[in-house]
Amino acid sequence: MRQAAQDAAVQGRTFVEMREAPRSSLMFRTAKLLCESGEYVCVVRDISATGARVRLFHAPPPDTHLFLELANGDRYGVERMWHRDDHMGFRFSCTIDVDHFIAEPSLYSRRPIRLKLQRPVDVVAEGIASPAVLLDISQQGARIEAGRKFALEQKVRIAIEGQSSRLGCVRWRSGYTHGVVLQQTFKLDELANFALALQPFGATDPNAPSPVALRYA
Template sequence: MMKLAREFDSHDVAGRGDAFQERRATPRVTVMIRPAKLIADDREFLCVVRDLSDSGLKLRLFHALPDHERLTIEFESGERHAIRMIWQADELVGCGFVDDVDLPRLIAAHEGPYPRRQPRLQIALDAVLCTGGLRTPITLRDLSQRGAAIDCPGWLMIDELVRIECEVLPTIHAKIRWRRPPRYGVVFEQTFRLEELALACARISAA
């Protein structure tokens, strides 16, 4: 759920510099635990949007923000905006929008009647698919908390139960949901926690 707020914690504004002080008068929309995708150059990470206004937003990260030249935020709707970092305090990062945004439309996209799309990370991770006593090298792609796509040279059946093993993720038990060989879609038997997946994706990016 969202709630409107015109005030935020004093520690969020202390020592942020003139650029941030100018934004204090901007009404804020507090977005409670809203996952999003942060793109630093060509590396993708998970984050949580906390405060949102027409001038910027506050993010919670689960790891250090890597050195970068460009930052982009992708919301659950798939909409992307270029941003720049203004301040950082531990896991919280304050960013400003590079270009103007239509805040009411952006909020409306989050409040719509349809299920929100989970952030999906575009990766290409070597893994092994275990099924029927066979171990087949695959590539894990399009990763989210609930599922992924895989590139597999073998033939897999819809609803077939499989096990996926790789170095940077815990063992995944999944079911084949769709197929367009050699690409298949899998849904995980156990959903990843956001923080767990965010840390795993940071390790993938660092590999």
């Protein structure tokens, strides 16, 4: 009994210390959660050296241990501690450098969060549909791998089963991999729910919200 009480006291002190670590408010830092069930958009609202609070746009993934990845590719191991409404609290697997996290240094200009999906799609160009794979997607664009090469600046329509078509323009090409700029960008919550519907967690969770349907003029 005495040992159990001592263990509980230690756990309590650890939780209090984690909560009492100085926090830095990050009003809006887009990131993503990586876990076995997929990749999900989130927004980091505040952090400390030991933990973070993030906002989600849908039901949380079921995983307990995840990674939190920033737009510059920095990845942090986290453990879910609590979930309330659309916010979740995480504990970092080790103490982090808060200043480095906030600065988010990168050799490149800041890029939007991209979600890796690996989903089959049809790419329609000049009335001809070609099978392809959607490799990743962001608020502004998508990367696809197709069985044919599309011309630069060619208008294409990306058709995904169960989703509205996305119109775009081929901006770059490397072999059979193409970068497509979307004609109409996603809002962050729209991207979050779109990605949720295409990943196993969203496909199997009966309580997950329906994706936002986007239509192009």
